[in-house]
Amino acid sequence: MANRPSSLTSAIQICRPLFWAGEMSHKANANCGLLLAPANIRGYAPMTGSMVYRLSVGEVTAPHMATYIQALSEIQAISDDRGYNHVAGFHGAPNFYCWHHQNNANTDLQARLFLPWHRAYLWWLEQRLRDRLENAALPWWDWTLVRDVPAIYDDDTIGGRRNPLASSTIILPTVNPPINRETVRAPGSNPFVRLPRRREVERVLAQSDWASFSDLMESLHDRVHVWVGGDMASVGTAAFDPIFFAHHCMIDRIWYLWQVRHGNGGVPNALLDLELIPFGRRVKDVLDVQTLGYEYAVDSMEVPDADSP
Amino acid sequence: MPIHHRFEKRVFGPIATPTDLGFKRADLEIFGIRHAFGSYTALVFLNNPDVDSGGASKRSRGYAGTFSIFGHGGCLGDAGHCDVENTRRRFDDRPSHPLTPGFRRLIITKPLRKTCRKSDDLTITIVACSATDENAEQAKRLIDIGGLQISTFR
Structure with a gap:
């Protein structure tokens, strides 16, 4: 604790009781027999920041939402590779890196990478947000409790300004046909689909093997995409809708809860x-x-x- | 956004029901799912081939479960962008094409056991509904799958 970077305040120390990225770095370097360079040596960037807590989607007045909205608004205004449009393009168009439907035709593995790939994706976006505001963290939409698009994601404006949670501009000049428009939703328009209920999530959490858990989680996940509709219902454009990340944060949280309950032993070595x-x-x-x-x-x-004082 | 609703029904079987009802779990595995177009949600029914597509619900007779497919929403590329090669090339271990057909699993233990007690034959009916932009590119078939398999476990 004594080596914690000096920029961290005691107030933050109290509200972040787990452990620190900075501490981990010190320990890792100590184990290697290396010394951390002092801050005044050229090329050394002192490590700042702590772990963040991802909290439930809240009201606009909640501090974690205000921080998130500010950071999201800032990266939506950036058009280069630090911006939201660029990161959204990893999932679907134009890059299509996302991993769905458990298949890999090019290996013998039935590679269930749906959950790991999306966890890495959320982490990447969160780092982009934290580049703007260090305490920014993704919020999760618990659709078992909030049975509609959360109000804060639905309002066109917040405080008289454009609400970055309501939509984003899809700018894809290289796809065919090119796209340049705002994202749209059509929540609840499919009569066959309802948002998952808590008992359904509990049933999935009860699966002790990775394959069953991953398969059933993906099905629950798909259902929410279908329910939100519009761009969220197409792999190609889903991640441009800011609610994508609140939904996936919930999916990631359920995986985290599963890990707490069952550990990681079931993830195949391959x-x-x-x-x-x-x-x-x-x-x-x-x-x-x-x-x-x-x-x-x-x-x-x-x-x-x-x-x- | 103007919405186009599309309903489709497909019936599979009949096959003989399992005679050994001592299974602890039964899975319906849906494989070879093509997902290039609109997303949809499907309801699955056992031994109810006459279920009405538009009126089907979880309360309809023989309901066994629901699955959803997160579709790609049509092609956003040039010619050939959405063609999935069926062969593997040596040295090419890149991740597969995003439209490689998918897989879904439904746990149907109780509905299957109940059906097996009543009948020697089993049909599986899938009723699907999509709600897409009315201008969206549509697949020829909504339920475009390679096949179904029922696996039971002790």
């Missing part, structure tokens, strides 16, 4: 070294959410230093 393109991570790199710098929490609040 999957562990497969790469999650284009994130430079393998399956085994994304099994522990803490090493990716986040945790799921129900609530988190700062406790101010009683001695501060």
